[in-house]
Amino acid sequence: xxxxxxxxxxxxxxxxxxxxxxxxxxxxxxxxxxxxxxxxxxxxxxxxxxxxxxxxxxxxxxxxxxxxxxxxxxxxxxxxxxxxxxxxxxxxxxxxxxxxxxxxxxxxxxxxxxxxxxxxxxxxxxxxxxxxxxxxxxxxxxxxxxxxxxxxxxxxxxxxxxxxxxxxxxxxxxxxxxxxxxxxxxxxxxxxxxxxxxxxxxxxxxxxxxxxxxxxxxxxxxxxxxxxxxxxxxxxxxxxxxxxxxxxxx
Numbered sequence: 183x184x185x186x187x188x189x190x191x192x193x194x195x196x197x198x199x200x201x202x203x204x205x206x207x208x209x210x211x212x213x214x215x216x217x218x219x220x221x222x223x224x225x226x227x228x229x230x231x232x233x234x235x236x237x238x239x240x241x242x243x244x245x246x247x248x249x250x251x252x253x254x255x256x257x258x259x260x261x262x263x264x265x266x267x268x269x270x271x272x273x274x275x276x277x278x279x280x281x282x283x284x285x286x287x288x289x290x291x292x293x294x295x296x297x298x299x300x301x302x303x304x305x306x307x308x309x310x311x312x313x314x315x316x317x318x319x320x321x322x323x324x325x326x327x328x329x330x331x332x333x334x335x336x337x338x339x340x341x342x343x344x345x346x347x348x349x350x351x352x353x354x355x356x357x358x359x360x361x362x363x364x365x366x367x368x369x370x371x372x373x374x375x376x377x378x379x380x381x382x383x384x385x386x387x388x389x390x391x392x393x394x395x396x397x398x399x400x401x402x403x404x405x406x407x408x409x410x411x412x413x414x415x416x417x418x419x420x421x422x423x424x425x426x427x428x429x430x431x432x
Contacts, residue, residue: 206371209314210422212245218257218416220382225409228386231353232294232329233263235410241302249306249315254299255323261294264331269351272397273342282339289336290343298359298384300325306367315369319378323361327386329408330354350396355406357388369420376418384410 220237239257280288304321308314365380390402
């Protein structure tokens with residue numbers, strides 16, 4: 183319910199600004215809020231650990247009259263395909279199960295989790311769009327990313343996997359990332375449909391940040407190159423500006 187209310191507020195806020203600027207006349211300055219979702223396939227070292235994943239994020243950018251824009255994005259990373267099957271071998275019984283405090287077989291699930299934050303710089307080339315603010319865009323980004331294996335103990339009845347112990351098995355990795363995004367951005371003349379869609383490539387230079395791997399009983403020494411590539415779609419809430427450089431809020 184709260185998410186629906188937030189969407190309606192943003193939509194009303196967007197409509198309240200439409201009269202402030204005529205987007206059909208020329209390239210104009212636009213500040214914009216973006217909500218986005220992506221579907222990515224792993225590559226590099228990441229392909230040995232995870233399968234396909236999704237990213238959900240939001241960002242803020244400012245576009246000038248020359249169709250250059252800059253800003254920042256933040257997104258969460260989530261997936262359900264964890265390929266490594268030896269994560270907690272050292273604490274499983276001969277049956278390959280974990281026994282909880284009541285002597286029952288515990289239900290353990292593994293997920294991919296992570297997040298990325300980055301600054302971005304891009305350029306819109308006004309072709310194929312309804313006005314000079316729409317068209318093909320090219321974007322680059324520089325940021326920081328992390329990913330890990332989320333270990334879920336259903337019922338939290340296994341002391342072998344309490345909050346502190348999980349840190350020895352989750353293989354948390356962090357590092358700097360770069361990205362490239364190529365696609366199409368649309369600002370409609372009637373101001374009601376504003377979106378972008380394209381192909382995104384992410385390169386992350388990460389390493390394991392935990393001091394010790396409980397499962398292998400060795401220290402981490404990995405330096406990784408984790409790759410993601412896939413489709414990304416976003417909805418834009420533009421904040422148009424009047425010629426007197428004053429913003430108008432709903």
